[in-house]
Amino acid sequence: MLDTPDLLRMLHPFMAVTVVMPLIGVAVYFAAQTRQRRLAVASKTKTTIAPVVGREHVRVGQWLAGAVVALVLLGLAHPIFKTIGRENVWAEDPFRGVFAVAMYVFTIASLVLLYRASSQLWRGTFATLTGMGLWLLGMQPGVFRRGYEWHLSHFYFGMVAAMLMIFALATLPEIYKSKRWRLIHAALNTVAVLLFISQGVTGVRDLLEIPLQWQEPFIYQCDFANKTCS
Ligand code: HEM
Ligand code: HEM
Known part of the structure; x- marks a missing residue:
């Protein structure tokens, strides 16, 4: 049986795999159908794709955008509050703790x-x-951002993906209004799909790298640069 801190760490990967990744699949499927149908109608070709696919894409897209933001908040919550507890923040620097809690409320309300x-x-x-x-929470102490290797960072790519989801939500009515917005939307979200795939890769890597809680005192004595433990 895993210890509680390890179970808490698993909440984010668990939600990513069981909720967010499937939603991405459904959103992308309806996106492709929406485009195919629109092109068929425009060229007066017969199509069996139902007219509701556009509406379905948007419905799933709205769920997906919220789910991705929630997933980022969850991924950040564990390192932020674990660090706050470990560094005795409530006694020594209560403002930092209050700020983190306030930012959660503020971000969800927004x-x-x-x-x-x-x-x-x-x-x-x-x-x-x-x-x-999201960025103010992401910059809190304790969050592992992999700044020294940002191009392989689960943090930075996840944050950019979340920004793209927020942008899609914010521009929803515009996407219907012009060809230009539709193309911008499709292009940006193609990038988002690539980022989501990279989140799958870097997330699984991070799970493999992070030791179980009871192993931490031993593992962190190792020499990570030379990959040796003695
Ligand atoms: C995985 C993420 C997403 C991808 C890959 C994606 C891609 C696309 C594509 C390819 C189209 C069709 C463009 C065309 O007809 O040529 C489309 C349409 C649209 N998308 Fe997305 N999208 C994503 C997420 C979202 C989100 C999060 C929202 C908003 C909440 C959204 C709102 C819309 C709207 C309003 C349309 C127009 C629907 C219509 O014409 O009936 N999409 N999207
Ligand atoms: C849409 C997909 C995802 C997004 C947007 C996302 C985003 C994030 C963010 C922003 C963090 C906090 C920064 C960090 O510690 O790197 C994080 C943490 C983490 N993520 Fe993800 N993630 C996604 C999918 C996944 C998947 C599929 C896995 C593994 C199967 C995963 C595993 C982890 C792990 C192990 C952590 C560290 C958690 C901790 O320290 O408690 N993530 N994620």
Whole structure:
């Protein structure tokens, strides 16, 4: 049986694999169908694709965007609050603890308001606030960002993917309005799909690299540069 800290660490990968990755599959499937149907209709070719696929893509897309932001919040929660507990922050620097909790509330509230906003101004505002909240949390002590190897970083790629999801939510009505926006949307989210695939790779790598809690005192004595333990 795993210890509680190890189980808490597993929550994020568990949600990623069982909820977010399947949603990505469904969103991409409907995206391809939406485009195929639109092209068939435009060229007056017969198609068996039902007209609802566009609507279904958007419905799943809205769930996906929220799920990705929630997944990032979950991935960050474990290292942030573990570090706050370990460094005795509540006694020594309570502002840091209060700030982290406040940023969680602020970011979730901004996301909820982003879903509800309809005018361009408010969509822009709440999208910016949601993104800002994620970055402020991401920069908290304890988060492993792999800055020395940022091009293989689970943190940076995950954050960029979340920004793209927030952007898709914020520009939802525009996507219907012009060919230009539709192309921007398709191009940006193709990048998002590549980022999601890389999250699968880097996430699994990180799970393999992180020791179980009871092994930490031994593993962290090793020489990571020369890959030796004595
Ligand atoms: C994995 C992520 C996503 C991918 C790969 C993707 C891709 C696409 C593609 C290829 C199209 C069709 C473009 C065309 O007709 O040529 C489309 C349409 C659209 N997408 Fe996405 N998208 C994604 C996520 C989202 C999200 C998160 C939202 C918003 C919440 C969204 C909203 C829309 C809307 C409103 C349309 C227009 C639907 C229509 O024409 O009926 N998408 N998307
Ligand atoms: C949509 C996909 C995903 C996104 C956006 C995402 C995002 C993040 C973010 C922002 C963090 C916090 C920074 C860090 O510690 O690197 C994180 C942590 C982590 N992620 Fe992911 N992730 C995704 C999928 C996955 C998958 C598929 C796995 C493994 C199967 C995984 C495993 C991990 C692990 C092990 C951590 C460290 C957690 C900890 O220290 O407690 N992630 N993820």
